[in-house]
Amino acid sequence: xxxAATDELEGxxxxxxxxxxxxxxxxxxxxxxxxxxxxxAKDVGIGQTALYxxxxxxxxxxxxxxxxxLLQAQQRSRVAVEGxxxxxxxxxxAVASAFEVTQREALQARILLSHQDLLVAPRPSERExxxxxxxxxxxxEIEATWAEMLxxxxxxxxxxxxxxRVLVRLVLGLVNSVWRWYxxxxxxxxxxVSDIVxxxxxxxxx
Amino acid sequence: xxxAATDELEGxxxxxxxxxxxxxxxxxxxxxxxxxxxxxAKDVGIGQTALYxxxxxxxxxxxxxxxxxLLQAQQRSRVAVEGxxxxxxxxxxAVASAFEVTQREALQARILLSHQDLLVAPRPSERExxxxxxxxxxxxEIEATWAEMLxxxxxxxxxxxxxxRVLVRLVLGLVNSVWRWYxxxxxxxxxxVSDIVxxxxxxxxx
Numbered sequence: 001x002x003x004a005a006t007d008e009l010e011g012x013x014x015x016x017x018x019x020x021x022x023x024x025x026x027x028x029x030x031x032x033x034x035x036x037x038x039x040x041a042k043d044v045g046i047g048q049t050a051l052y053x054x055x056x057x058x059x060x061x062x063x064x065x066x067x068x069x070l071l072q073a074q075q076r077s078r079v080a081v082e083g084x085x086x087x088x089x090x091x092x093x094a095v096a097s098a099f100e101v102t103q104r105e106a107l108q109a110r111i112l113l114s115h116q117d118l119l120v121a122p123r124p125s126e127r128e129x130x131x132x133x134x135x136x137x138x139x140x141e142i143e144a145t146w147a148e149m150l151x152x153x154x155x156x157x158x159x160x161x162x163x164x165r166v167l168v169r170l171v172l173g174l175v176n177s178v179w180r181w182y183x184x185x186x187x188x189x190x191x192x193v194s195d196i197v198x199x200x201x202x203x204x205x206x
Numbered sequence: 207x208x209x210a211a212t213d214e215l216e217g218x219x220x221x222x223x224x225x226x227x228x229x230x231x232x233x234x235x236x237x238x239x240x241x242x243x244x245x246x247a248k249d250v251g252i253g254q255t256a257l258y259x260x261x262x263x264x265x266x267x268x269x270x271x272x273x274x275x276l277l278q279a280q281q282r283s284r285v286a287v288e289g290x291x292x293x294x295x296x297x298x299x300a301v302a303s304a305f306e307v308t309q310r311e312a313l314q315a316r317i318l319l320s321h322q323d324l325l326v327a328p329r330p331s332e333r334e335x336x337x338x339x340x341x342x343x344x345x346x347e348i349e350a351t352w353a354e355m356l357x358x359x360x361x362x363x364x365x366x367x368x369x370x371r372v373l374v375r376l377v378l379g380l381v382n383s384v385w386r387w388y389x390x391x392x393x394x395x396x397x398x399v400s401d402i403v404x405x406x407x408x409x410x411x412x
Contacts, residue, residue: 031327110323116386117320121237163402166394170406173383174376180322181375188372196369200376203409 016054018044020068021104023061028107032062032115056127062115063123063131069108070138074145076100087153088202094149095201098175099194103184110179143168150205159205171201222260224250226274227310229267234313238268238321262333268321269329269337275314276344280351282306293359294408300355301407304381305400309390316385349374356411365411377407 022043026035037058041051055061080097081090101109119136123129147168153159175197182193228249232241243264247257261267286303287296307315325342329335353374359365381403388399 031323033324034327114323117237117316118239121240166399166402169387170380170383170403173386174380174410177376177379177383180379193372196372197376200410203412204380204406206409 015044015046015050019046019051019054019061020065024065024104024108024111027062027065027111028104032058032111037061056125059118059123060125060128060131062111063118063128063135065108066112066115066118067131067135067138069105069112070135070142072105073098073109074138074142077142077145081149087149087156087158088206090149091153091201091205092198094146095171095175095198096194099178099190099197101190106179106182106184106190109176110182113176113179143172146172153205167205171204174200174204221250221252221256225252225257225260225267226271230271230310230314230317233268233271233317234310238264238317243267262331265324265329266331266334266337268317269324269334269341271314272318272321272324273337273341273344275311275318276341276348278311279304279315280344280348283348283351287355293355293362293364294412296355297359297407297411298404300352301377301381301404302400305384305396305403307396312385312388312390312396315382316388319382319385349378352378359411373411377410380406380410 019040022040023035026040026043035058037051038048040058040061041048044051055064076097077094080093080100084090084093098109119132119139123132143165147164150159150162150164150167150171154161154164178193178197182188182190184190188196225246228246229241232246232249241264243257244254246264246267247254250257261270282303283300286299286306290296290299304315325338325345329338349371353370356365356368356370356373356377360367360370384399384403388394388396390396394402
């Protein structure tokens, strides 16, 4: 069972979900390094021992947030393109789905972007390593889904022929880089950013 | 005097430069978190007390690597576009300059990308904070230089009219995202990656 499925069963008020939400708020706003693990426990109103039951370390929690974000991103893009066959429209919907997020999901996306290097090297602890492996698999799945999408457009003669595995990295690199600079109170709304990035990705692929 | 200028005076064999090089190798290959500060001292053949003379912490060293990389990137792009007036050619040369790097500089670029969130919040120590502020100023300078470049192309009617401050972030986001996945022994050479990204940036801007 996936962590997200566990969450569903635990319901929206589950401690696990509350810990993840509090952690996203803190990691996203003051940064992972600056967040004290005890602060998250206090926010949720549980002791450090109870916290340990859910996450054995701050890094374990971070890795869980990262794989949750990857799973949600994958699901968002799948739902967004359902029933659409025109390759350019599929691309537009998939890119736009990355920005159909709540403020907390936007923080989560920024956390993923900022800590992606954590996924490179094996973790010393078993639970951290399991979550890291899960996140890496999701990255691969997402890249494969998007590569198929681009390949279909190339095979249909809508997009020019290019190496879709490289192109997909450029498209996702562009889309994800937004979380570096987007701020809720910045000069562009998330909808405006979305529109700009959708057009940019179409130019990139066409 | 800037840190880079200090380096020049200290010469290529200076301890400071040796520490930075050893740190880039370790941070870039096994990751910042996994690198023991003592390992860097040992590599360079100095004690921890001597190391402290140059960098008060591993994070101070990381921030110094980041601002050094930003300064070099800014200089590389400036030199690359010197004497060129055609806006598209300027863009091509500037993008290509990001990939005219040694293997160690590629690691350095990856380190910068992976730790960019460090630049967001003030540092508790004075020396770390000075380096962070320097890095942030360089990010702003780089964005301003590239924005001017794009604006000149728009004013000349070569690039379509767009908000150059947003476009510059997309272009730099795309260029920098390469360091996430490029590996020296990967399927594409750095020259091939450079050619692909140059063409991608031209499509993005045109």
